[in-house]
Amino acid sequence: MIRYILRRILYAIPIAIGVSVVCFSLVYIAPGDPLETVMPPDATAETIAIVKHAYGFDKPIPVQYVIWLGRVLTGDFGVSISTRRPVILEVSNALANTALLCVFAVPLSFFLGYGMGVVAGCFPGRWIDRVVTGAAVVGVSVPNYWLGIVLVIVFAVEYMVLPATGMGPNGSAGFNILQWSNAKFLVLPVITLAMIPIGILARTTRAAVAEVRNQDFVQTLRAKGLSEWAVTRHVLKNAMPQVMAVMGLQFGYLLGGSILVETVFTWPGSGFLLSNAIINRDVPVLQGTILVLSLIFVVTNLVVDLLQSLIDPRISRT
Template sequence: MWLYALRRLLMTIPILIGVTVICFALVKLAPGDPIQNLVRPETSAADIAKLRAYYGLDQPVVIQYFVWLWRVLSGDLGTSIANNAPVASEVLRAFLNTITVALISVVIAFIASMGLGIIAATRQGGLVDKFVTAIAVFGISVPTFWLAVVLVIFFAVNLNWLPATGMGSSGSDTFNYFKWDDFKFAVMPIIALALPPLGIMTRTTRSALSEILNQDFIQTLRAKGLSEFSIITHAVRNIMPGAIAMLGLQLGYLIGGSVLVETVFTWPGTGFLLNKAILTRDIPLLQGTILVLATVFVLINLVVDLMQSLVDPRIKRI
């Protein structure tokens, strides 16, 4: 097991190096000059050149990459061009806001999808199965930004039950998820983020469990007199490796794909920060945010692989 974990860990090193190359290259290939957002039209060429030298933008692209990579390895993601703040602290604060909501959303989606998938698989072709399938299809098909807007209109505007945007009057500094006055700001973002993975994992669970329940060894277990609950429990164990893999993928999707939802709700997470960095052409902030999100996604996949090897003994561990 430890050799398998070490091998998977070593395999992530070239992946992370590739992530840094792609992250740096994509930002550099984007049109526009970030320095132009900082200066007035009447700024002299000499002052612009000084700013470019200050941020290292006057160096060749290859030199810029290795300088940036060395700083990243030392924990320095640079300084934001827009507000002159350390990128690492900006990204960390935003990431904590995103990961908490994403974790709550994916846990809710996972628990609900397992329940719905099991109910649908044990009642194949029935009315309940069709109803669960309709819920899953709706969750997969509905655009998250449209759902976010509908939630705002219904719960915030029409019913006035929940606040439309923001993260409370004090922001993230004193936000407490265990206090309703604070948590109510996170309710609609959680719903909007949870529905798509709920639909995907429900369909996956239903399909995988139906396939297991139709196999010959299940009929053998029934013939031996096992209760239906024991049979379903045995079948669920067989689909857990795939369910764990889907859980990890959906968590990575929520962390990296929350731009539109966080923008609609003005939730100060990495998605909102990424959108702000794109609009202001803040290259250090943009690079730092993308790098952190990509690195977290790679690490989530590593953890999922290790968890699968623990759950499923058929996965090679050496």
Template sequence: MIQTIFKRLLQTIPMLFIISLVSFALVQLAPGDPITSFVTPNMNPDDVERIRQSLGLDQPIYVQYFKWLANVLQGNFGYSLINNQPVLGQIIERLPATIGLMGTALFFTLLLSIPLGLVAAAYENTRLDRVLNAVSYIGISIPIFWFAMILIDVFSVQLGWLPSLGMRTIGVESFWDVVKHAILPVTALTFQGCASYYRYVRSNTINQLKEEYVLFGYAKGLSKAQIMRHHVLKNSLLPVITLLGMYLPQIITGAFITESVFSWPGMGSLGINAIFQLDYPMIMAITMFSALLLIIGNLLADIAYTIIDPRIREVS
């Protein structure tokens, strides 16, 4: 197991290098010029060129890349082209808001989707199963930004129960105020997440209920609830582990669309602003963090597989 983990960690080095190379090229070749935010209509062309030189954008792409790579290897992700603040400092500042939002949404997603998927599979083709399937289809089909705007219109504009934007009310520092601001974005993320997780749990549970160990459990006199709780549940969670591994980058990098709609001051809104303003250092930092976390998430999912399923442990 330790050797496998060590090999996987070594494999991340060339993978991250290739990802950084491709990402840097794509960002640089994207249409637009980041210095347009510094240029005024009456600015002298020589001043524009000096700005370009001060930002290091006058050099060839490969020179810019290797300078960026050398700085990253030293733990320096550079400075934002927009506000001239350290990229790493801005990311650390935004992390708590994103982790709180995405972690809460993930908690409620698992809390709802796993039992609902088990129940729907246990009562397959019943009215309850059909209702839950219909709701999950709706959750998968509708765009999250549209659902988020519906939530804002109903609960903020029409009813006035909850705030629609931001993380805090100006001048209010209470925890309950943060909770009220988080209810709508967490609801939007949970609804979409439950729709996906529920279908994976339901599908895998239905397959598990057809296995011979379930029939053996009935033959031993175990009840359906006992079989579901002690045997089927563990085997049904294997695909959920894969989803959790893929979800790990979002816990750190945030939900770009949802955070933008609700003006949540997290990593998602920071990434969107960086993309619109062509803030190359910020875009690259968020991209590399996301790639690294995706690789780590897949590694943790593989480790969890071997812990939960002894058969995988024996093969490996």
């Protein structure tokens, strides 16, 4: 087991390095010159050279990457071109706001999606299976930004029971989850953000449970006289590794935040930060945000792999 854990950690290292290369390459892949946002139109060649030297753009690309990676390892992601603030502060604040959404979106999507899938998988072909499958297809098919706009029109414009945009009446600095005047700003974005994961988890769990129920060992358990509840527990345990893999991906999606969802609700999270960085060509913020979110995906998948091996020891032997 220890060898499996060490092997999975070693596999994650080159992936993280590859992610850092891609994030650094955004400077040269993105169209336009990022310095255009800070340089006046009539800037002289000398001024341009000074600014390039300040941001390190005058050095060879391999040297720039090594310097940038060394700073990242110490927690220095550079300075935002737009706001002149440290990128680490911009990213950490945005991630904290997105994490606030995840605190509610993750349990909602995981428990509801998993429960729907289990019910549908235990009663394949029945009306409850058709209802859950239909609801899951709708949840996956409906664009989340469109759903967010519809929810805003219905609950914020027509009935005026929930706020449309923002993060609390006093902004993010004064947000208090214990006060309904602040907490109600979470309702619409949480529902919108959780809709797609609910559908994906419901379909995945339904397929995994139905597949395990058709295996020979289930018939053997019934032949031994086990109750249907005991058989279901064995089915759910054997279906869990496949479901956990999808949960890990959806957790990364939720923590990464949806650019469109956070833009619709003007929620100052990681997705909204990415959107502004793309519009403003703020490459340091773009690099830092994508790097942090990508590393979250890598770590999440690593944790899921380890949890899968604990649930099903056969995985660690492969």
